[in-house]
Amino acid sequence: MRIACAPGKVILSGEHAVVYGAPALALAVDRHMRVFYEPDRLPRLSWHAQERTHVLGLDKFAALRRRLDSHFERYLRGELSITDILKKPAELAFYAVDMARLVSGLDAIPRGSVKIDSDIPIGAGMGSSAALIAALLKLFGHIDSDDELVRQVHHCERLQHGRGSLIDAATVCLGGLVRLRDGEYSRQTLSETGLGEGWFWVFTGTPAASTGACVEQVRRGFEHSSIWSEFSELTTRFETALSEGQPLCELVRANHHLLSRLGVVPAPLQRFAEQVEQHGGAAKIAGAGSVSGDSGGLMLVWLPEGTPAQLNMPYDWHWGELKEDSQGVRLLDDQG
Template sequence: MSPSVRDCLVSAPGKAILHGEHAVVHGKVALAVSLNRRTYLHLKATSDGTVCINLPNIDTFLCWNLSELKQLLEAGQRLDFDLLKRLRDFMGLTNGNLDTSNMATLTFLYIYMSLFGSGELPSLKVSVWSELPTGAGLGSSAAYSVCLAAALLCASGAIPAPLKEWDHTCRWHQEDLELINSWAFQGEMIIHGNPSGVDNTVGTWGGMLRFLAGKIIPLSRVPLIRILLTNTKVPRSTKVLVARVKDRINKFPPIMIPVLDTVDAVSSTCEKVLTEMTREPITGEHYNTLEELIDINQHLLNVMGVGHPALDMVCRVTLAKGLHSKLTGAGGGGCGITLLRPETDSAIIQSTMQDLKDCGFDCWETSIGGPGVQQHSPFSIKEEILEILNRYGVPRVTEQEDGLTL
């Protein structure tokens, strides 16, 4: 009989990096902001002696017998690279080449086994659905890892379930968020290889923040900024791109180190301008500077080798309408961000979006600064998302005399 765990429903936001992607991996500043698109995860206790994951975004549906998984654990051992290796062998991943599904599966098993490995493994089912495109630079890997960490920590009792009967959404306290963030970072290590930690930090805390060598400074006062997000739909892997930049730095240190320093200066200058914009009346000059910084950084990212013709196209199409864009996230495809000025006419925005869609891209306007990881009651989640999670094991929401049940 496996121990029972707490059911929970959680979500975490995606992110956009304004400046500092890649440079942040090498100890430079990044400015990042959470998005209002999220990943949702439902964890449900079961009693059939299995652990199952349903990941419809990446077409992955898997179950294991607890008895098989138990054999991979050595008594009292903490999770380490030995266990990771045992999990890889268990999954038959001997060539070290992790595809989308294997990375997500390994990340789940790694966090699950390490959180529950010192006791009895519980029988449970985890279903995930994301509004974020997968592998497109908007931090879907971090949102996934943050959700896994929050739900599994909560199910294990390592952190409390903050949601009260009368709440619709609830956040954890600072020390619980720190624990969630540290486990999410381990998930990112499996998916990214050598992550900076900026994405899981934004997914955990939300809002806009400055990130430098693991230190987080939330920017509490930020001007309201509107952006367009464009997904070129060119597939890419963060792990591969981060490794590519590292190779280039190793090959040309005297050339690439100044490039990273310049990106650092771009991020700091942008932060200064954003701060000024909260203290004094916003002028066209502020926006001119933000636009120039976007152009400079896009060139620097091309120098790092993470550009792509589709991203050049995003820059060209938006510039034809007077708007400035850069890639966001790891690049090599994926998404670009475009700054919208306050005076940008909605007709211009609409026609720019149409031009981008005509190139075969997805494009949407978004507001930034969504909340970090949250626990939810089913009533706080959009009907269509609940329906997708329902298909994979969340019972319909029913109103009962004594409250709500999941």
């Protein structure tokens, strides 16, 4: 059995704005997507996830890839919405497996069984799709260059997120702290203490609107807005504060208020952020948020003392300490 593992990610600053050329900072975190591959002789690849099994014959992969590429071109022309490209999530996995073969110059599609084990919340803005794709490309491809791996993860991910940025792909591939601006990414160094004490992630539930839908609605309302220069200045200040060990509370608060202006912070998250601020802390969405419903995916939270459990939080929200994953995608085992 062969196993690949990729971390999740949390955007510290710059979500949405990064699509418009502003900088963004993201941190790989110790929530992981693990993909297990057991080869066999049957002429198909089976995909096991969430108590469901999907099977695709080896002779069907090329047709699936062509159909999804064609659908994406129709999306770019405005003929399809982003949610019309994939019929089911397993198609993204099969597409990534075939891309691993193509970019690696391999002749055969792998036969066997693929299973996943993930503690990255789906639809939370923690990069679950990018982590899955990165793990599959690492498992089934031979891509030695980090830059090429990031590019291919982003290429596959476009089927789900449309015109999204490289931030998810770069962070899950490289690990640690990653900065992105104008399509150029670089790995940054955190101090030995990292972000410091009191940092948490809070998952508020899977958003009603997909990341792609949020990106599109923000584009329609703010594509030519001056708000992106405000985001840019704020993220630059955030990066300076991280490198110099300065407090980040006020910067997180300011980021939250900018995101609220975009309309991507649902009302329950607004109320929770206000509660955190009343306790001397700061909170913001860490991802696309949502343009509908009461759930907004992930929030980044800093508290001067205590934990989110001591706040008045909806019963179905859950949280964890924010810890860094410094490695990025990797193979855990190779026994054949």
